[in-house]
Structure formats: structure tokens, C-alpha cells
Amino acid sequence: MLRLIAILIFCFQIQNFSAITIYGRAPSYKNKTIKWIKKSDYISNQFTTINKTKVDSKGNFELKGDFESSCLTELNIGMSAGLLYVDKNTKNYTIFFPEDSTTSESTLKKHFIQLIFQDLQSDDLNYLILDFNNQLDYFLFGDNEKLLRFAKQKPEFQDSLNDFKIKIGKKYQNFQIKFLHNYIRYEVGLIEQMVLENKGEKFKYYIYKNYLSQHQINYNNNAYMDFFNKFYDKPFRLPKSDIIEKVNFAINNLNSFEELSKALENSIYFQEKKLSELAIIKGLGNAFFSNEYDKNNVLSILEEIALNSMWDNHKKIAENMIFTIKKLLPNTFAPLFSLKNQYDSIINLKSLKGKYTYINFFSSWNSESLHDMEIINQLQKKYTFINFVSINLDDNINNYNDYIKNHNQYTWNICNYDNKIEIFENYSIDHLPTYVLINPNGTICQYPAYPPSPLYNNSSIDETFFDIDKKINKKETFKIGGKN
Structure with a gap:
């Protein structure tokens, strides 16, 4: 009997999920990777990959995903993205991903294009939302x-x-x-x-x-x-000033979620526990990047929510927020990658462990990053105890190959990102050049790291390397009155 109940529960759970397939055409993106993603939550803004594949040599692709409820998803190819609302009543979508003519390779910003649907039913969620958005645009403009x-x-x-x-x-x-x-x-x-x-x-x-x-x-x-x-744009600024002081005290001095909740419950906008807790998670995410609050206490309260919240959604959102704010902080593990260098050898963080690793992201269209490559060439000769890795972000592999061919004097590891868009996300790359210094154990030492040349009278990475050199090669000093 118990076995029958278990089978029925399992079948019921399966029925809660809808399998949805996308049949797509993207002739302008042959042999490129297309990712189907959605936001894990709208507080931490973490994304989850539903599926990914390569557009074939004829420009076709197929993606499958399972969904528990309707939601907004994205189809991404490089920096171009299109939006798709998943409707559980629509099992198959036929989509054309048009060429993105408004963006160029020399941008690191995501750009949204309008996907073209074939044979979309008039009662599909995408059709209805597009129709409503047109009505709203006309009303406003x-x-x-x-x-x-x-x-x-x-x-x-x-x-x-x-x-x-x-x-x-x-x-x-x-x-x-x-x-x-x-x-x-x-x-x-x-x-x-x-x-x-x-x-x-x-x-x-x-x-x-x-x-x-x-x-x-x-x-x-x-x-x-x-x-x-x-x-709740700035949740901890929403209440009146006397409550704000209590909020600051609850975080900085008491380090307590319970006391933080008590401080806020005097505000009319924090009366409902579930809504209040979600706003608190958002507020703590903001607070971490403010000098007003103790960062360790902010993390501690988020961890308390992730462990003890009454609502599973909030536990997960708090976990995502912790991941977001700790990402690329000193002594956290650097995001992994695996790429081929100019000699066709695989380069990954595991193979680089044991030495400090200096990574620079560059492209053939960014003059500043190209200039820094010349300085890196000098640095890698001077500091042999540092791994140097340059990751090229050109979409067109021919541009990368031409660069390597014209700079064969550069012998350190130089790789193309190979259309692995997650590298942009994992290292939060929104401008070039960008630099990262990784400790010998694979954790972040500096992010963003100092550049090869001083910028606006700031330090250059040369000073950091000099300090590391002194630490590694400590020379014996003479002690007065001691034996040498």
C-alpha cells in the first residue's frame, strides 16, 4: 500500500512539470553556443541555465526544458538575447533568432532583440504579453x-x-x-x-x-x-529616521535577524512577516556594499535567514544573495575555466595552482588592453614566479588567430574565450581591460587587480609582484650580536 502511495506521489510530481521544446533557426550564428536561461530569483539576480547547445552548420538548434510554472526566460547567443515566456499549455515553440544588427563585437553589454515566433497561438502567453505591451506603449507614447x-x-x-x-x-x-x-x-x-x-x-x-x-x-x-x-528600492531607508537608527544598531551591534525584524516591524511597510523578510534580504544585499554596515554581520544575518527561514523560497534567495555578494571577494575561490592556448594546450586553474596567476581579459578592438599586452610581455620575463594568462574576448576567432600570428613573440598563455559566455558572468566583465590576481591555492587575491600600467596615479601590478617576490624570496638578515 505504501509503495502504491509513493508511486502515485511520484507520478503527481512528474505531472507538475511541463516538458517544453524549442525548435530554432539562427543562420547568422552558425556553430555558436546558444543558452536557455532564467533568473533563479529577482532579488539576487542569479541566473540558472536550463539548457544549452550549439547552433549547427545549417543554422538550426533544438533545446528542451522542464518547467513547474510559467516564467520569463532568455535565449542568449554571445551578447545578444531574446525573451521567451514559458507557457505550460504550449509544448513546442518554433523560433527565429534574427541577426543583431544594432550591436557590434566591441561591446560587452547584453543587447535584447525581438525573437520571431512561427505559428504562435493567440492564447499563448507570449502572444498576449506582446499584445498587452503594445497597448501599454500606445497608451503611454x-x-x-x-x-x-x-x-x-x-x-x-x-x-x-x-x-x-x-x-x-x-x-x-x-x-x-x-x-x-x-x-x-x-x-x-x-x-x-x-x-x-x-x-x-x-x-x-x-x-x-x-x-x-x-x-x-x-x-x-x-x-x-x-x-x-x-x-523596496532601499528597504532600510524606507522607514522613519528613528527606525533607521534601530536598524543600523541591530545589524552593526546586535548582529541579529530577530532584532532587525523587530526594529522594522514598527514601520507600516514591514507589518507582514513574509513580505518583510523578502525586503530584508534585499536590504541586506544593498547593505553589504555600503560603508554604514558591518559586512561580516550582514553576511551572518543572511546566513541565519538561509538556515532558519520559515519559507524555502527565502532560504534559497538568501543563499543566492550570499553567493552574489561574496563572488570574487578576496580568499573566495576563483571561478573555474578551461580553455585552449595558442599552442593548443588546455589551460585551467587546476593546472596553474602552486603559483600566483595574473589574468587579463583583452580584445583586438580595445586599444588600451592591446597596449597593456606589451607591458605584460615585459612583466612575464621579469617575474617568472607568476603565471600569466591572457583571455581574448573576440567573437570572431579569425581576429584572435590573426593577433596570435602577428604577435608570436608573446609566449605566455594566450587563449580565446571560445564563446563561453559564462566567463563574462563568472568574472563580472563589463569593460576592458579587466584584471584578476589569483593566489597559489586558487582563491582570489585581487579583484579587480591592479593594471600593468598605473592608472590615474594608482598602483600598478608591478608593485604587487615586487612585494610577492620579497615574500617568496626572503633573505636572511643579520642580527646584531647574533651568529651568522
Whole structure:
């Protein structure tokens, strides 16, 4: 009997997940890696990889994923990304990933393009959200006078917004899709929040009561979480000044989640425990990067939430936040990678252990990083106890090969990133050049590390290497009155 119950439970759990397949065309990205990702949560902004594959030589790709609920996902090829809402009622999507003509190789910023859907049903979540977004854009930007009233926050705009709510409510009332209705509610709510946020405490409380208080937290709905994150943009600055002082004391002196919660519960915006705890996690993430708070205590309170929270979602979000804020801090392990150098040998952090490793990220289109390569050539001859690794971020492998061919005097490890976009994410690369110094045991020594040449009168990595050299090669000193 127990075995039968276990089988039934297992079958029920399987039915909760929907298998979804994407059949895609991306002829402009042949032989490139395409990743299907989604946010683990909208507080830490960590991403989870659903699946990844290579676009084949004909420009085709296929991706499969299992989903428990509707959510927003991304398809990424290099720095180009397209958005896809997963609808559990749609089992297969046929998608065209167009060439991204608005971005160039010389950017490290993600750029969103519009995916083209083939045979998309009119009741699919993507179709409905695209349709609503067009309605919203027309409401905001289709009438210059209305746009002016919005910019000046005139009362007439609020009347127009109320009319728009009624119109949209009627238009989509027959679609029984909870994600859609929450998306619409909080996209409109976000506009209302922007209109009313500077009009005093009365209006702020109206927003809180109408959209957040006593409403279910929609962790996977991007519109809800955008609304939440704007309202609790600076959670520990939201209460009145006397409460803020108690918050600071609870973190810096008492190092206690319980005392922090008690300090905040005197604010009308922290009355509900579940909502309050989520806002506290966000606030602690902000606090870690502020000089007002003890960083060790912030981490300690987050660890307390990750261990003891009543809600599993919050445990996971707190864990993600800890990972986010500790990422690339001194003495944390450096993100792993495995790449081929110019001699076709595999280079990874395991093979580099035992020595300090200096990594620089460069490209053939960035003049500053190319200039620094000349200085690195001198440094690697001077400091033989340092591993030097240069990672080239050119998308076009021919540009990398040409660079290697024209600089065969550079004999240290130089690798191309091989379209492994996770390297950008793992090392938080948003500009070039970027440098990292790794300890012999594989942990971070400096991030960002000093550059090869002094910048704005700052130190150069040469000084750090000199200090390491002294530490490694300590010379015996004569002691006065002692034996030599």
C-alpha cells in the first residue's frame, strides 16, 4: 500500500512539470553556443541555465526544458538575447533568432532583440504579453499630451490610467492565465507607483496597500518583482529616521535577524512577516556594499535567514544573495575555466595552482588592453614566479588567430574565450581591460587587480609582484650580536 502511495506521489510530481521544446533557426550564428536561461530569483539576480547547445552548420538548434510554472526566460547567443515566456499549455515553440544588427563585437553589454515566433497561438502567453505591451506603449507614447501629463504627474493622467485599467481588464478577462493577469496588474501598477511615489506618505501607503499588502508574492513573475524592487528600492531607508537608527544598531551591534525584524516591524511597510523578510534580504544585499554596515554581520544575518527561514523560497534567495555578494571577494575561490592556448594546450586553474596567476581579459578592438599586452610581455620575463594568462574576448576567432600570428613573440598563455559566455558572468566583465590576481591555492587575491600600467596615479601590478617576490624570496638578515 505504501509503495502504491509513493508511486502515485511520484507520478503527481512528474505531472507538475511541463516538458517544453524549442525548435530554432539562427543562420547568422552558425556553430555558436546558444543558452536557455532564467533568473533563479529577482532579488539576487542569479541566473540558472536550463539548457544549452550549439547552433549547427545549417543554422538550426533544438533545446528542451522542464518547467513547474510559467516564467520569463532568455535565449542568449554571445551578447545578444531574446525573451521567451514559458507557457505550460504550449509544448513546442518554433523560433527565429534574427541577426543583431544594432550591436557590434566591441561591446560587452547584453543587447535584447525581438525573437520571431512561427505559428504562435493567440492564447499563448507570449502572444498576449506582446499584445498587452503594445497597448501599454500606445497608451503611454501614442498621445503627446498624455505623455506630457505623465511627465508632469498631473491628476488628469491618473484618470486616464484608471480608464486604461478598465479597458485592459475587459480585453483580457476571458483568458484564465494567472501569470498574465498578475503581469498586467503590476505593469500598470509600476506606472502608478512612478506617478504617486513623490506625492507623500498617504499615496505611498495606498500603493503598498493596493499592490503588496495581503497579496501573494509572485516570485517568478517579472512584472511583480519589478514592482516590488522599485517599492523596496532601499528597504532600510524606507522607514522613519528613528527606525533607521534601530536598524543600523541591530545589524552593526546586535548582529541579529530577530532584532532587525523587530526594529522594522514598527514601520507600516514591514507589518507582514513574509513580505518583510523578502525586503530584508534585499536590504541586506544593498547593505553589504555600503560603508554604514558591518559586512561580516550582514553576511551572518543572511546566513541565519538561509538556515532558519520559515519559507524555502527565502532560504534559497538568501543563499543566492550570499553567493552574489561574496563572488570574487578576496580568499573566495576563483571561478573555474578551461580553455585552449595558442599552442593548443588546455589551460585551467587546476593546472596553474602552486603559483600566483595574473589574468587579463583583452580584445583586438580595445586599444588600451592591446597596449597593456606589451607591458605584460615585459612583466612575464621579469617575474617568472607568476603565471600569466591572457583571455581574448573576440567573437570572431579569425581576429584572435590573426593577433596570435602577428604577435608570436608573446609566449605566455594566450587563449580565446571560445564563446563561453559564462566567463563574462563568472568574472563580472563589463569593460576592458579587466584584471584578476589569483593566489597559489586558487582563491582570489585581487579583484579587480591592479593594471600593468598605473592608472590615474594608482598602483600598478608591478608593485604587487615586487612585494610577492620579497615574500617568496626572503633573505636572511643579520642580527646584531647574533651568529651568522
